[in-house]
Amino acid sequence: MRIVVCVKQVGVLGDEVEFSDDGRSIDPEFLDFALNEWDWYATEEALRLREARGGEVVVATVGEERADSALRRCLAMGADRAVRIWHGGLDAQDPISIAHALAQIVEEEGPDLALCGVQASDTLDAATGAALAGLLGWPVVTVVTGLTCDPTSGTVAIRRELEGGLIEVVTASTPAVLTIQTGINEPRYATLRAIKQAEQKPLAVREIDQIEQAGAVIKTMYIPERSEHAEMLGGSPPEVARLIADIVKQRVG
Amino acid sequence: MPRDPRYDVLFEPVRIGPKTLRNRFYATSQCSGFGSDRPAMNAYHRAMKAEGGYAIVHTEWTAIHPEADEWPATTGRIWDDDDVRNWTLMCAKVHEHGALAGIQLGFNGKHTFNLEGRLCARGVTQIPSDTFWAHSCYEMTRQEIAELQEFYVVAARRAEQAGFDVVQVMSSHNAGIAQQFLMPLHNKRSDEYGGSIENRARFLREVTEKVRAAVGERCAVSIRLCIDTLHGSAEGIRVEEDAIPVVQMLDDLVDLWDFQVGGRTMAEWGDDAGASRFFKEGHELQYVAKVRPYTQKPIANVGRFVHPDEMIKAIESGVVDLIGNARPGIADPFLPTKIAEGRTDDTRECIGCNICVSRYEQHASIVCTQNATIGEEYRRGWHPEKFSKARNADNDVLIVGAGPAGMECARILGERGLRRIHLVDAQPEMGGQLNWVTKLPGLGEWAWVVDYRKVQLGKLKNVEFIPKTQLGVPEIREYGAEIVIIANGADWVASGLGNANDEPIPGTQGAPGHVLTPEQIMVEGKEVPGRRVLIYDTEGYFMGPSLAEKLARDGKQVTFVTSYPEVGPYMFYTLEGVRMNRLLHSLGVELVTHHVVSAIEPGTVTGERIYAEDKPVSWAADAVVLCTMRASRAGLYRELEADRAALQAEGVQALYRIGDCVVPRVVAECVFDGHRLAREIDEADPAVPLPFIRERRVLGKLDQDYDAVVGERGIDHKVSSLVQRV
């Protein structure tokens, strides 16, 4: 079987931030870059499926050259090939636009499964995987915490985690998009040898055929005006306890 | 990151007489064990605190006259003009970094070895010292008192010549003769220097007056005063009856007060340099608070102030004006700078293990569990915050074992820019044996050794921590590292083997359920059967006593048997011994010294008393815990090392080992071992430590010759150019 894992090199913001000249994104000088946490788990899950069933794991990303290091991480874990796709005019902060680019790769590769992380830790859309499925015309199951795949029958048995920790059991037919939740497995660590060998594995670079309309466009990015102080609640201990209980209840439901 | 504005108060200048402190960080007098005969070691050590942001750095207690000769303990000396030449180096280096230099003038009288000069010390009353055996002093006449005061004056003038900004008269730690005058325990005089508090304070008042008259216009004058010897001791010093009147009488004579508390014997100065086992941050403030109303002068006080939140609390309460640091400045000389820059997550917190003190108590020089560069600033050229790029940085490193040695090695290699460093451990967390040792009663703060490194390693992009991974010989060879470092630790033995038993103790074979090791209890959670436990300790440090405390608190009836004359003898060096023994007594632990165990049977342990081996002794015990020795896990390194060809075939170019897996030792030495290897990883033979500079007299060698040696190593230590002609 072939599995495509769609990964992202995310930005990690420290204590200081400045914005790009157009005021719509963060100046990369103020970002560290790392493989998205969810994508460790998605890659590991793909590797386990390959170990059980044979086949090939391809990691794909939409990004500029620095995203190669994220792909190499996945190759070091054991993925077979990597593909990066990019276009200078792409709105990298819009999940629909990203999904279009990914769809180009997935259609080329024709896998049984496309795995994505539930979300990226920087943009937090949780949408790219489902958008990809919409473009491919494939089923999508989100927030997967367990899965077994039977490629001969073309079905996947899935557990997913709903709000409140409730676990739902779902079956899906392949090809399908699955968005993978953290904790589904224990991602393996790459040895130094594997990291070195990953440098030699194939990493192809593609250009996006056509830039599609974005689902949303960032008009401006700014630092939220936050009051630097808590709203103080007054009253006697019983009164304050009541207030706390109410606030919590409203939040948690 | 900008600092929290609440901490701004710590960076306010404070006026002290003719001088001004640039902030409130006050590095107190602190024994280093280098002494004034190793002027560069001392100067570079002290200067590091100045560079790190302290407003003032003091010498250790400095003897003013050959009659107070401390050898083999190494303290400062200011006896003659040659000493002055050596002290100018410290002053110059401290001034270079914008701090003031302070000297603590001391004369300890009977509490002095006097083994080098073979003089007799003058004293207050002829009562033998409780610090030494068969050792006393001669009782001073008025003339001899005046002479002694003149010694202080001469020393103060020499101090000014050397460049010191602050001259401190020592009346603390039971040592200084001024304190001996103050304590009825030592002072039975019937003349005007004994009796009432006014009389007992006369010496201190006169000597401070004279010192002030001699140097007070240009130097600030301070007194380090013990304000309470604790335990309500009427024969010692009590805050209300003694310290307050002294402060009232002498307030005009000082530009600042430096207060401390301590027990009534020299052995109990651990009440001041309190180990974290027994003392929390700021533990002396409650005493200082009582004295505060009686003086407007700035007050400095220690109490292992580590956290800026505690510091500002102390300042804002008004009780202290200056944060006194000795040990925290050892663990991190850059504590003030890191707080100033809002980098509190980069601070190495003093864990209060008192390893530093324990080295001084053994007449060696200090080391630090948290800071491997202590004592190495000059002789190895190590700076705690600066690291050179390794010449062989283009290599990958595998470190097997993420305990103290492995973590420190990874950290320094990371700082030195090695390409990729994988720190691998079988456990889910880094920390090695500290992860369970810190669960023993009172040792929770030792976890800060791990916390600091965890945070720092997390910031190093070239270091990756890989948990839950056990690597065997083939995996290590094939891992892909050019440099492999084994740091896999040691284990307590279950056989009773140790320095008192050279064969396994009969009854320990076959892992019976009633014979346990510390790991079996703390890590595996094995049940300690029955109610009566016998702990057999021939190791001599904290494991046996800590387990005794833990098991007693768990409700066991504990018998502690040790071959040594003391329970936990090394703990007397860390100044925990007195309190630990009191604690174990209060918990009902039966303490048995001078005994060796010779056989263990279910329900009974037999042994014999040292010097009376012909009469066997036995104890009833349902369980026995053996704290006799740790054995290195030497096998892994040995097996790798035995087949160098196999290593090379896989691309491994170098194999090293560090920490307990070489020799089990205190954490400070494991951290040092990892640190040293990393500092010297690009030398010709990193396994062999480079020679360090030995400060000593070499016939025909000059300062310039020392400089040539350090110049080769690229260390900036031009001693000769810094010494001023006196």
Add this chain to the structure above:
Amino acid sequence: MMAVGGILVVAEQAGGELREATREVVSAAAALGDSLGGPVTVAVIGQDVDSLGLAANLEGVDEVLLVSTSSSEFESDTWRQVCGAMIAGRRPAVVLAPHSVNAVAWAPAIAAEYGFGFTSDVVSFRADEDHLVAVREPFAGKVRVDVGFPEQATSILLLRSGIWPAAKAPGSALVSAFDVTVDASRVRTRHEGFEEVPPGGPDLAKAPFILSIGRGIEDKDNVQLFADLADKFGAVLGSSRPLVDAGWLESSRQVGQSGAVVKPQVYLAFGISGSTEHLAGMRQSGLIIAVNTDARAPIFNVAHFGVVADAMQVAEELNDLL
């Protein structure tokens, strides 16, 4: 396809009940309807839609659509078809739903397929001269972005829970059925059932609710009260570092830079002053409430709500209350 107008809310249920998150979206829809104009319609999808439809008939709702499907539980492919059909039929300007595990399984899919506007995890919105602007918080809330949508197309917004109030008062909406023929051959997922979740040890990193204690609780013996309180809240008990150092709690409970870094929905801090080390470990929590006797404690700089009081007293009262 051009949008015409109005706001469509796609409702969610759990255990046969309308989800609280949907009530919040209804409030948001009503507010948006006031500024953008157009009717507010709520669609309930499932088997027993009549009772859900009743529950969805809330103040501010103009119309309730009952969409019958063969499954009472969510099915992504079914909902993609149903919602696609509803949007094609009704041409709403805006479609609103909660930012939920299920909504992200249909909304982005049809948005991509049909070229709708789309954004998720919205924390607020406004109408800037008839143009809808949504606000979201990438980078864990360190920054905010204003986003705009393609002209004339329907836009789908998924709203973050816990921000808008939950609509409770009943309304007088027009209720009708919306018929959709679902192409079963294109339903390629199937709900099989739910599973019991077995209880586990403290997993701070995943806990949605953490109750943490610090030195302000003063005595080791007081730990039990807070452990009980945590249980009552359904929270995991956490701790600041000093209590772990002192041996009052295991290190697995430590929240902080060198302990666990957590991002729960709710973080209750009792007797914690808020050292830099601790704040680094919890400041990204969704809702932070802190109780401390020191009004200047740094924790109040990151908390959303604060109480200057004795931790024990407040905890005892809460314990009685719950």
